[in-house]
Amino acid sequence: MKRLLVCGVAGLAVAIAACSSPSQAPSSGGAAESRTLTVFAAASLTESFTALEKTFEAQNPGVDVVLNYGGSSDLAQQIVNGAPADVFAAASDATMKTVTDAQLTAAAPTVFATNVLQIATAPGNPKAIAAFADLAEPELKTVVCAPQVPCGSATARIEKATGIDIPAVSEEPDVKSVLSKVSSGNADAGLVYVTDVNASKGRVQGVSFPESSQARTDYPIAVVKDAPQADLARRWVQLVEGTEGGSVLGAQGFGKP
Amino acid sequence: MSAPTTRTRRPDRRHEETVGLPWFVWIPAGVAFLLIVLPVLGLVQRASWSRMPELLLSDAALDALRLSLETAAVSTVLCVLFGGPLAVVLARSRMPGLRTVRSVVLLPLVLPPVVGGLALLFLVGRTGLVGRALDLWFGITVPFTTAAVVLAQTFVALPFLVVSLEGALRTAGRRYESVAATLGASPGLAFRRVTIPLVLPGLMSGAVLAFARCMGEFGATIAFAGSLQGTTRTLPLLVYLERETDVDGAVALSLLLVVVAIVVIVLGRPRGSEGLT
Numbered sequence: 001m002k003r004l005l006v007c008g009v010a011g012l013a014v015a016i017a018a019c020s021s022p023s024q025a026p027s028s029g030g031a032a033e034s035r036t037l038t039v040f041a042a043a044s045l046t047e048s049f050t051a052l053e054k055t056f057e058a059q060n061p062g063v064d065v066v067l068n069y070g071g072s073s074d075l076a077q078q079i080v081n082g083a084p085a086d087v088f089a090a091a092s093d094a095t096m097k098t099v100t101d102a103q104l105t106a107a108a109p110t111v112f113a114t115n116v117l118q119i120a121t122a123p124g125n126p127k128a129i130a131a132f133a134d135l136a137e138p139e140l141k142t143v144v145c146a147p148q149v150p151c152g153s154a155t156a157r158i159e160k161a162t163g164i165d166i167p168a169v170s171e172e173p174d175v176k177s178v179l180s181k182v183s184s185g186n187a188d189a190g191l192v193y194v195t196d197v198n199a200s201k202g203r204v205q206g207v208s209f210p211e212s213s214q215a216r217t218d219y220p221i222a223v224v225k226d227a228p229q230a231d232l233a234r235r236w237v238q239l240v241e242g243t244e245g246g247s248v249l250g251a252q253g254f255g256k257p
Numbered sequence: 258m259s260a261p262t263t264r265t266r267r268p269d270r271r272h273e274e275t276v277g278l279p280w281f282v283w284i285p286a287g288v289a290f291l292l293i294v295l296p297v298l299g300l301v302q303r304a305s306w307s308r309m310p311e312l313l314l315s316d317a318a319l320d321a322l323r324l325s326l327e328t329a330a331v332s333t334v335l336c337v338l339f340g341g342p343l344a345v346v347l348a349r350s351r352m353p354g355l356r357t358v359r360s361v362v363l364l365p366l367v368l369p370p371v372v373g374g375l376a377l378l379f380l381v382g383r384t385g386l387v388g389r390a391l392d393l394w395f396g397i398t399v400p401f402t403t404a405a406v407v408l409a410q411t412f413v414a415l416p417f418l419v420v421s422l423e424g425a426l427r428t429a430g431r432r433y434e435s436v437a438a439t440l441g442a443s444p445g446l447a448f449r450r451v452t453i454p455l456v457l458p459g460l461m462s463g464a465v466l467a468f469a470r471c472m473g474e475f476g477a478t479i480a481f482a483g484s485l486q487g488t489t490r491t492l493p494l495l496v497y498l499e500r501e502t503d504v505d506g507a508v509a510l511s512l513l514l515v516v517v518a519i520v521v522i523v524l525g526r527p528r529g530s531e532g533l534t
Contacts, residue, residue, distance in 0.1 A: 073501045141401065146484065148501040169401040170483025171490075173498050181483065185384035186400045 037232040038066045038084055040075045042091035042219070043176065044115065044195050048249050049089070049240075056239055063232060071174055072096075072150065079104060079224060086233040089221040089240070091115070092150035096220040106227065109220035112241050113254040116216055117154055118194040119207040120182045127188050132158065132209040135166045135189060143178050143187040146171035151178070154215035155191050161214040166191075179204065193217070195253040218257065297515060304512055305505045312509035320487045321495040322513065328403060328491065329471035332410035333418075336467045339411075340418040341460065345452075347419065348426035366416040373412050374480025381408070382481075405482035406489050410471040417470050418463040425459020426452070465525025469518055 037056075041049050046069050053065045068075070068085070072095035079085050080102045088105070089112070090096040096109050121129050127140060135142050144166060145152030152171065159165060172178045175192050182190040183203040190204075197206035221240060223233040239245050246256065305312075312318065346352065347359055365373055381388040381399045391397045399405050433455060437447040453460075475493040482489040484498065492514055500507040 071501075077504075141398070143401075143483065146498050146501075148498050148503075168485070170485050172484055173479065173494070173501070177479065181400075184378060184382060186378065186382045186398075 034062050034064075035229055035232060036064045036066055037086050037229050037236060038068065039087045039089065039236060040068050040070070040079060040083070040085040041087075041089040042072045042075070042095075043069045043174075044091055044193060044199075045069070045089055045219070047195075047199050048245075048252050048254070051248050052239060052245060055244060056236060059239075060232065060235065065236070073098070084228060085224045086227040086229045087221065087236050088224055089219060091217065091219055092153075093218055093220060094150065094153075096222065099222070099224075104225045105222040106225045106230065106233075107223065109222035110237075110241065111218045111257040112221050112237075112245070113219040113249045114216050114257055115193045115195055115219065115254055116212040117151065117158065117191050118197050118212065119209060120179060120190045120192045120197055120200075120204040121188065121207060122182065122185060123202060123205050125205050125207065129189055129207055132162060132211045133164050135191075136164050138167050141169050141186070141188045142166055143170045143172060143181045143190040144168045145175055145178055145191070146173060149174060150217055151175040151191070151193060154217055157215040158211050162211050193253075198253040216255070219254070300508060300511055300515065303504075304508050308505055309509055312503075312506045313513060315506075317486055317490075317495060318506075318510060318513075321490055321492045321510070324403070324406070324487065324489075325472055325491040325493075328406045328410055329468050332407050332414055332471045333464050333468040335407070335411045336414050336418040337460070337464055340415045340463075340467075341422060343415075344419045344422035344426060344463075345448075348423045349431070362419050363416050365413050366420075370409075370413050370474065370476030371480050372476075374409055374477035374482075377405075377409060377412060377477065377481045381405075400481060401483045401485065401489060403482075403488055406478055406491060409477035409481045410474045413474055413477055414467040414470040417466040418460075421463035421466060422456060422459050425456040425463075428459075429455045461525060465521055468525070469521050472514065472517060472521070 039049065049067055049069075053067060056065055057063055070078075072090040072092055075083075075085075075088065076090065076095045076098035079088055079099050088096070088099055090099075090109075096105075099105055100109065119129055119132070119135065121127060129135070129140075134140070144155045147153055147156045151174075155166070169187065170181065172181065175196055178187075178190040179192050179196050179200060181187040182192075183200060192204075194206060194208070194212075197204055221237055223230060223237060227233045240249075250256070343362065347355065347362070352358075378400065379385045381391065383389065383392050383398050383400065388399060391399065399408070429452070433451045434447045437451045438444070442450070473493060474491070475497065478484075478489065478491060479494060479497070484490045484494045490498075492510060496507050496510045496514070499510060
């Protein structure tokens with residue numbers, strides 16, 4: 001047992017050293033300015049940021065933008081645990097707070113976009129859902145996000161503000177799971193962001209409701225402290241917050257801050 | 258996965274010990290062992306022990322634990338009832354195409370669970386092949402119910418039971434059954450009185466593995482059954498959710514799963530048996 005342990009420590013150390021050699025070194029492109037900007041962004045920004053990536057790379061020759069999309073809280077945890085990010089764009093203030101609490105942003109985060117919830121139904125809206133109050137119908141199979149995640153806390157705030165309680169059949173861990181339960185026809189309705197409905201390209205139909213303004217979600221962005229590419233990171237933030245970024249985000253359904 | 262367990266064939270251990278192990282076995286063996294132990298230690302050192310009682314005794318945690326134990330137990334029974342006979346067919350019958358059947362049975366073991374969940378959704382989901390008929394004729398919808406959790410767990414756990422039981426059946430051989438037959442026992446009697454007692458340890462460890470797999474099931478459940486406290490939110494689903502807001506809570510529940518797993522392994526392993534069967 002003791003021998004097993006000693007051998008294991010030695011072997012594991014070798015294995016880890018071999019596996020964790022720095023992978024950040026850019027491939028030898030030959031260009032003098034061959035740099036990589038790493039952007040961590042909430043999954044709901046996928047369409048917008050992928051479009052902006054092309055603009056940025058055209059404006060900054062020799063720069064390769066690497067976009068890492070994921071759940072905001074996962075990304076925040078990764079940054080706190082030392083992931084090499086230059087920019088972090090989160091889908092809620094709460095997840096950005098994880099990073100600012102760890103004092104890992106270069107400056108205070110700024111809000112660059114807002115998002116609101118929309119009711120997602122099957123195409124053609126067969127259950128004729130017209131208002132938020134319709135979701136109180138127990139016969140309706142409604143799926144929402146769990147209150148622990150941003151879209152779920154927004155749902156809970158609207159329920160509280162309106163006094164309407166949704167008897168959800170499932171509280172999913174992320175907004176894309178809600179969307180897939182609706183688009184696969186297993187749920188009659190789901191509460192997702194308006195940008196998710198737009199990104200679904202017609203697989204679900206969106207029903208707007210005025211109460212959604214009760215729970216507007218802010219999208220903050222910040223340059224990560226000691227970012228390897230701090231100047232490029234600032235330029236990325238400028239692009240996102242500028243007119244070009246605004247129009248790309250607006251096309252996806254994001255609101256202005 | 259089918260180390261011999263029959264007492265008659267067990268080699269004498271005293272002779273075994275005299276042959277030493279070559280040095281190059283120890284290092285990778287140690288690495289493998291540490292790779293399993295160290296992450297669990299990481300979990301233990303991250304735990305906030307003062308908050309542990311409050312975290313583990315919350316309504317959400319108790320509901321999830323109860324649901325996990327209940328669904329895993331029902332799923333394990335289903336695995337034994339249906340997977341047991343399947344293992345017998347695989348080990349004993351001379352049916353054509355047996356190799357193909359065996360490969361198919363292994364699928365849930367190789368597939369990512371979330372793929373299994375999607376597959377179930379497209380079969381018995383409301384718009385699925387079978388699900389549409391169920392909804393139309395009987396008004397039954399399977400997703401978002403506890404039955405869906407059981408179905409997902411049974412799907413992913415079946416190969417564990419089938420593979421270990423088939424191994425036990427093959428190791429046990431057919432000699433005793435042949436003897437029983439020459440003594441006038443019908444196939445049914447020989448199966449009940451000879452085969453089943455002979456492979457009972459293999460069946461037990463297969464059931465334990467299946468139960469453990471059910472307790473840990475996540476991907477197929479979230480894709481197929483959804484997540485609702487008390488109905489479909491099992492412990493792994495709660496861990497995944499808690500991690501969003503309360504890492505302490507996620508760690509506490511993870512440790513609970515580790516403890517359950519250890520208890521299952523210790524209780525369920527037939528004494529003196531090595532390997533899976």
